[in-house]
Amino acid sequence: MQIxxxxxxxxxVDGTDATPTAPKTRRVLALLAIHANRVVPNQLLIEELWENQPPPSVTTTLQTYVYQLRKHLNTNPAAVAAPPRGGRPPGEVLRTYAGGYMLCLRPEALDSLRFEQLAQRGRAELDRGETGAASRTLREALALWQGPALVDINPGPLLQVEALRLDEIFKSALELRIDADLRLGRHHELLGELIGLAARQPTHEGFQSKLMLALYRAGRRSEALDAYQRARETLVDELGVDPCDDLQRLHRAILAGDPALNVPGGVSALRPAQRQDTGHRIAREVHWAQARSA
Structure with a gap:
Protein backbone atom coordinates (compact mmCIF):
# COMPACT_ATOMS: atom_id res chain seq x y z
CA MET A 1 0.00 0.00 0.00
CA GLN A 2 1.11 3.55 -0.72
CA ILE A 3 -0.63 6.73 0.48
CA VAL A 13 -3.04 -1.15 -3.07
CA ASP A 14 -0.97 -3.80 -4.82
CA GLY A 15 -0.44 -1.37 -7.69
CA THR A 16 -4.16 -0.63 -8.11
CA ASP A 17 -5.60 2.81 -7.53
CA ALA A 18 -7.83 2.81 -4.44
CA THR A 19 -8.21 6.55 -3.85
CA PRO A 20 -11.54 7.49 -2.22
CA THR A 21 -13.62 10.06 -4.09
CA ALA A 22 -16.18 11.06 -1.42
CA PRO A 23 -14.97 14.35 0.17
CA LYS A 24 -15.51 13.41 3.82
CA THR A 25 -14.06 9.94 3.36
CA ARG A 26 -10.95 11.57 1.91
CA ARG A 27 -10.71 13.84 4.96
CA VAL A 28 -11.04 10.87 7.32
CA LEU A 29 -8.25 9.10 5.45
CA ALA A 30 -6.00 12.16 5.49
CA LEU A 31 -6.45 12.74 9.21
CA LEU A 32 -5.81 9.09 10.03
CA ALA A 33 -2.76 9.08 7.74
CA ILE A 34 -1.07 12.09 9.32
CA HIS A 35 -1.50 10.33 12.68
CA ALA A 36 -0.40 6.97 11.29
CA ASN A 37 0.19 4.25 13.88
CA ARG A 38 -1.54 6.31 16.58
CA VAL A 39 -5.14 6.07 17.72
CA VAL A 40 -7.15 9.08 16.52
CA PRO A 41 -10.03 9.78 18.92
CA ASN A 42 -13.51 10.00 17.46
CA GLN A 43 -13.79 13.54 18.77
CA LEU A 44 -10.90 14.71 16.60
CA LEU A 45 -12.47 13.12 13.54
CA ILE A 46 -15.78 14.79 14.35
CA GLU A 47 -14.08 18.17 14.80
CA GLU A 48 -12.32 17.82 11.45
CA LEU A 49 -15.49 16.81 9.59
CA TRP A 50 -18.08 19.08 11.17
CA GLU A 51 -16.25 21.51 13.50
CA ASN A 52 -18.93 22.81 15.90
CA GLN A 53 -21.98 21.56 13.99
CA PRO A 54 -22.04 17.75 14.03
CA PRO A 55 -25.27 16.06 12.83
CA PRO A 56 -27.58 14.42 15.37
CA SER A 57 -26.49 10.96 14.19
CA VAL A 58 -22.81 11.85 14.25
CA THR A 59 -21.56 8.50 15.60
CA THR A 60 -23.43 6.47 13.00
CA THR A 61 -22.39 8.83 10.22
CA LEU A 62 -18.72 8.63 11.23
CA GLN A 63 -18.94 4.84 11.30
CA THR A 64 -20.35 4.95 7.77
CA TYR A 65 -17.37 6.97 6.53
CA VAL A 66 -14.96 4.56 8.21
CA TYR A 67 -16.80 1.62 6.64
CA GLN A 68 -16.48 3.24 3.22
CA LEU A 69 -12.78 3.79 3.83
CA ARG A 70 -12.25 0.16 4.81
CA LYS A 71 -13.54 -0.91 1.39
CA HIS A 72 -10.73 1.07 -0.22
CA LEU A 73 -7.95 -0.08 2.10
CA ASN A 74 -7.76 -3.74 1.24
CA THR A 75 -5.50 -5.82 3.44
CA ASN A 76 -1.86 -5.76 2.42
CA PRO A 77 0.27 -7.28 5.21
CA ALA A 78 3.53 -6.03 3.66
CA ALA A 79 2.41 -2.43 4.22
CA VAL A 80 1.00 -2.87 7.71
CA ALA A 81 3.00 -1.84 10.74
CA ALA A 82 3.10 -4.14 13.76
CA PRO A 83 0.26 -3.35 16.17
CA PRO A 84 0.96 -1.92 19.61
CA ARG A 85 0.58 -4.15 22.66
CA GLY A 86 -3.09 -4.95 23.08
CA GLY A 87 -3.91 -4.04 19.48
CA ARG A 88 -5.51 -6.19 16.86
CA PRO A 89 -3.52 -8.87 15.00
CA PRO A 90 -1.45 -8.02 11.88
CA GLY A 91 -3.21 -7.81 8.51
CA GLU A 92 -5.71 -5.06 9.29
CA VAL A 93 -4.68 -1.64 8.02
CA LEU A 94 -7.53 0.33 9.60
CA ARG A 95 -8.16 -0.80 13.16
CA THR A 96 -10.91 0.08 15.59
CA TYR A 97 -10.15 0.85 19.22
CA ALA A 98 -12.28 2.08 22.09
CA GLY A 99 -13.18 5.63 21.17
CA GLY A 100 -11.14 5.89 17.99
CA TYR A 101 -9.39 4.43 14.97
CA MET A 102 -5.81 3.83 13.88
CA LEU A 103 -4.27 3.54 10.42
CA CYS A 104 -1.28 1.19 10.60
CA LEU A 105 1.41 1.89 8.01
CA ARG A 106 5.09 1.32 7.54
CA PRO A 107 7.09 4.55 7.08
CA GLU A 108 7.74 3.87 3.40
CA ALA A 109 3.99 3.53 2.75
CA LEU A 110 3.28 7.20 3.55
CA ASP A 111 5.08 9.96 1.66
CA SER A 112 4.71 12.64 4.36
CA LEU A 113 6.21 10.37 7.02
CA ARG A 114 9.08 9.42 4.72
CA PHE A 115 9.64 13.10 3.92
CA GLU A 116 9.90 14.10 7.58
CA GLN A 117 12.34 11.28 8.30
CA LEU A 118 14.57 12.27 5.38
CA ALA A 119 14.40 15.97 6.30
CA GLN A 120 15.51 15.18 9.86
CA ARG A 121 18.32 12.96 8.58
CA GLY A 122 19.50 15.63 6.16
CA ARG A 123 19.58 18.24 8.92
CA ALA A 124 21.60 15.92 11.16
CA GLU A 125 24.06 15.20 8.34
CA LEU A 126 24.53 18.91 7.72
CA ASP A 127 25.09 19.53 11.43
CA ARG A 128 27.80 16.83 11.41
CA GLY A 129 29.53 18.43 8.44
CA GLU A 130 28.50 15.66 6.03
CA THR A 131 27.58 18.22 3.41
CA GLY A 132 27.44 16.03 0.31
CA ALA A 133 25.31 13.43 2.06
CA ALA A 134 23.02 16.16 3.42
CA SER A 135 22.48 17.60 -0.06
CA ARG A 136 21.58 14.17 -1.46
CA THR A 137 19.27 13.30 1.43
CA LEU A 138 17.44 16.62 1.30
CA ARG A 139 17.02 16.35 -2.47
CA GLU A 140 15.49 12.91 -1.95
CA ALA A 141 13.11 14.38 0.63
CA LEU A 142 12.02 17.29 -1.56
CA ALA A 143 11.53 15.02 -4.57
CA LEU A 144 8.63 13.35 -2.73
CA TRP A 145 6.52 16.49 -3.17
CA GLN A 146 4.14 16.38 -6.14
CA GLY A 147 2.35 19.61 -5.22
CA PRO A 148 1.19 21.47 -2.11
CA ALA A 149 0.26 19.11 0.73
CA LEU A 150 -3.40 18.02 0.77
CA VAL A 151 -3.95 20.18 -2.31
CA ASP A 152 -7.14 18.46 -3.51
CA ILE A 153 -8.77 17.98 -0.10
CA ASN A 154 -11.21 20.49 1.34
CA PRO A 155 -9.63 20.59 4.81
CA GLY A 156 -11.24 21.17 8.16
CA PRO A 157 -9.39 22.93 10.99
CA LEU A 158 -7.02 20.07 11.84
CA LEU A 159 -5.93 19.37 8.29
CA GLN A 160 -5.42 23.08 7.66
CA VAL A 161 -2.91 23.15 10.52
CA GLU A 162 -1.21 20.02 9.21
CA ALA A 163 -0.86 21.46 5.71
CA LEU A 164 0.78 24.57 7.18
CA ARG A 165 3.11 22.44 9.32
CA LEU A 166 4.24 20.37 6.35
CA ASP A 167 4.69 23.53 4.31
CA GLU A 168 7.05 24.94 6.95
CA ILE A 169 9.08 21.72 6.99
CA PHE A 170 9.27 21.86 3.20
CA LYS A 171 10.63 25.41 3.26
CA SER A 172 13.10 24.52 5.99
CA ALA A 173 14.32 21.48 4.05
CA LEU A 174 14.63 23.58 0.90
CA GLU A 175 16.71 26.19 2.73
CA LEU A 176 18.94 23.50 4.21
CA ARG A 177 19.47 21.90 0.81
CA ILE A 178 20.46 25.27 -0.65
CA ASP A 179 22.80 25.82 2.31
CA ALA A 180 24.44 22.47 1.63
CA ASP A 181 24.86 23.26 -2.07
CA LEU A 182 26.35 26.67 -1.29
CA ARG A 183 28.88 25.01 1.01
CA LEU A 184 29.73 22.65 -1.86
CA GLY A 185 30.47 25.57 -4.17
CA ARG A 186 27.41 25.15 -6.37
CA HIS A 187 26.51 28.85 -6.43
CA HIS A 188 26.46 29.05 -10.25
CA GLU A 189 23.86 26.33 -10.62
CA LEU A 190 21.78 27.77 -7.76
CA LEU A 191 21.35 31.21 -9.29
CA GLY A 192 18.31 30.45 -11.45
CA GLU A 193 16.57 28.68 -8.58
CA LEU A 194 17.30 31.45 -6.10
CA ILE A 195 16.29 34.25 -8.46
CA GLY A 196 12.90 32.57 -8.87
CA LEU A 197 12.44 31.96 -5.15
CA ALA A 198 13.47 35.48 -4.18
CA ALA A 199 11.15 37.02 -6.77
CA ARG A 200 8.14 34.97 -5.67
CA GLN A 201 8.81 35.33 -1.93
CA PRO A 202 10.32 38.82 -1.62
CA THR A 203 9.88 39.04 2.16
CA HIS A 204 11.59 35.68 2.82
CA GLU A 205 14.93 36.91 4.13
CA GLY A 206 16.51 33.46 4.03
CA PHE A 207 16.06 33.20 0.26
CA GLN A 208 17.18 36.81 -0.21
CA SER A 209 20.41 36.24 1.71
CA LYS A 210 21.20 33.04 -0.19
CA LEU A 211 20.66 34.83 -3.51
CA MET A 212 22.99 37.62 -2.42
CA LEU A 213 25.69 35.15 -1.41
CA ALA A 214 25.38 33.12 -4.63
CA LEU A 215 25.61 36.28 -6.74
CA TYR A 216 28.64 37.50 -4.83
CA ARG A 217 30.45 34.18 -5.19
CA ALA A 218 29.64 34.15 -8.90
CA GLY A 219 31.48 37.47 -9.28
CA ARG A 220 28.29 39.54 -9.55
CA ARG A 221 28.83 41.82 -6.58
CA SER A 222 26.79 44.76 -7.89
CA GLU A 223 23.81 42.47 -8.49
CA ALA A 224 24.16 41.10 -4.96
CA LEU A 225 23.98 44.66 -3.61
CA ASP A 226 20.98 45.40 -5.84
CA ALA A 227 19.25 42.30 -4.44
CA TYR A 228 19.74 43.64 -0.92
CA GLN A 229 18.24 47.00 -1.85
CA ARG A 230 15.19 45.35 -3.40
CA ALA A 231 14.73 43.17 -0.33
CA ARG A 232 15.11 46.13 2.00
CA GLU A 233 12.55 48.24 0.09
CA THR A 234 10.07 45.35 0.01
CA LEU A 235 10.40 44.67 3.73
CA VAL A 236 9.88 48.34 4.57
CA ASP A 237 6.97 48.81 2.14
CA GLU A 238 5.10 45.57 2.87
CA LEU A 239 5.95 44.81 6.50
CA GLY A 240 7.20 48.12 7.86
CA VAL A 241 10.45 46.55 9.13
CA ASP A 242 14.13 46.79 8.28
CA PRO A 243 16.11 43.72 7.17
CA CYS A 244 17.09 41.38 9.97
CA ASP A 245 20.55 41.60 11.54
CA ASP A 246 21.87 38.63 9.54
CA LEU A 247 20.86 40.21 6.23
CA GLN A 248 22.39 43.54 7.21
CA ARG A 249 25.64 41.84 8.25
CA LEU A 250 25.79 40.02 4.93
CA HIS A 251 25.26 43.32 3.12
CA ARG A 252 28.15 44.93 5.00
CA ALA A 253 30.37 41.92 4.34
CA ILE A 254 29.65 42.12 0.61
CA LEU A 255 30.45 45.84 0.62
CA ALA A 256 33.75 45.08 2.36
CA GLY A 257 34.60 42.09 0.18
CA ASP A 258 34.96 39.94 3.29
CA PRO A 259 37.04 36.81 2.46
CA ALA A 260 34.80 34.84 4.82
CA LEU A 261 32.12 34.95 2.10
CA ASN A 262 34.22 32.92 -0.31
CA VAL A 263 33.57 29.25 -1.02
CA PRO A 264 34.80 27.12 1.91
CA GLY A 265 38.39 25.97 1.54
CA GLY A 266 39.01 22.84 -0.48
CA VAL A 267 35.70 23.06 -2.37
CA SER A 268 35.79 23.80 -6.07
CA ALA A 269 33.13 26.04 -7.59
CA LEU A 270 31.10 23.82 -9.92
CA ARG A 271 29.60 25.25 -13.08
CA PRO A 272 26.02 24.38 -14.14
CA ALA A 273 27.24 22.17 -16.98
CA GLN A 274 28.95 19.96 -14.42
CA ARG A 275 25.67 19.42 -12.53
CA GLN A 276 23.07 18.89 -15.25
CA ASP A 277 21.73 15.83 -13.47
CA THR A 278 20.18 18.00 -10.75
CA GLY A 279 18.45 20.51 -13.00
CA HIS A 280 15.07 18.81 -13.27
CA ARG A 281 14.88 18.23 -9.51
CA ILE A 282 15.71 21.87 -8.76
CA ALA A 283 13.04 23.03 -11.21
CA ARG A 284 10.42 20.87 -9.50
CA GLU A 285 11.34 22.17 -6.04
CA VAL A 286 11.09 25.77 -7.26
CA HIS A 287 7.73 25.07 -8.89
CA TRP A 288 6.12 23.80 -5.69
CA ALA A 289 7.77 26.48 -3.54
CA GLN A 290 6.29 29.08 -5.87
CA ALA A 291 2.88 27.40 -5.74
CA ARG A 292 2.86 27.89 -1.98
CA SER A 293 3.55 31.60 -2.24
CA ALA A 294 0.90 32.24 -4.91
Missing part, protein backbone atom coordinates in the same frame (compact mmCIF):
# COMPACT_ATOMS: atom_id res chain seq x y z
CA UNK A 4 0.49 10.10 -0.84
CA UNK A 5 -0.47 13.38 0.82
CA UNK A 6 2.27 15.63 -0.62
CA UNK A 7 0.27 16.76 -3.62
CA UNK A 8 -2.98 15.21 -4.86
CA UNK A 9 -4.28 12.51 -2.52
CA UNK A 10 -3.63 9.05 -3.90
CA UNK A 11 -3.92 5.53 -2.53
CA UNK A 12 -2.65 2.43 -4.27
Missing amino acids: NLLGPLSVS
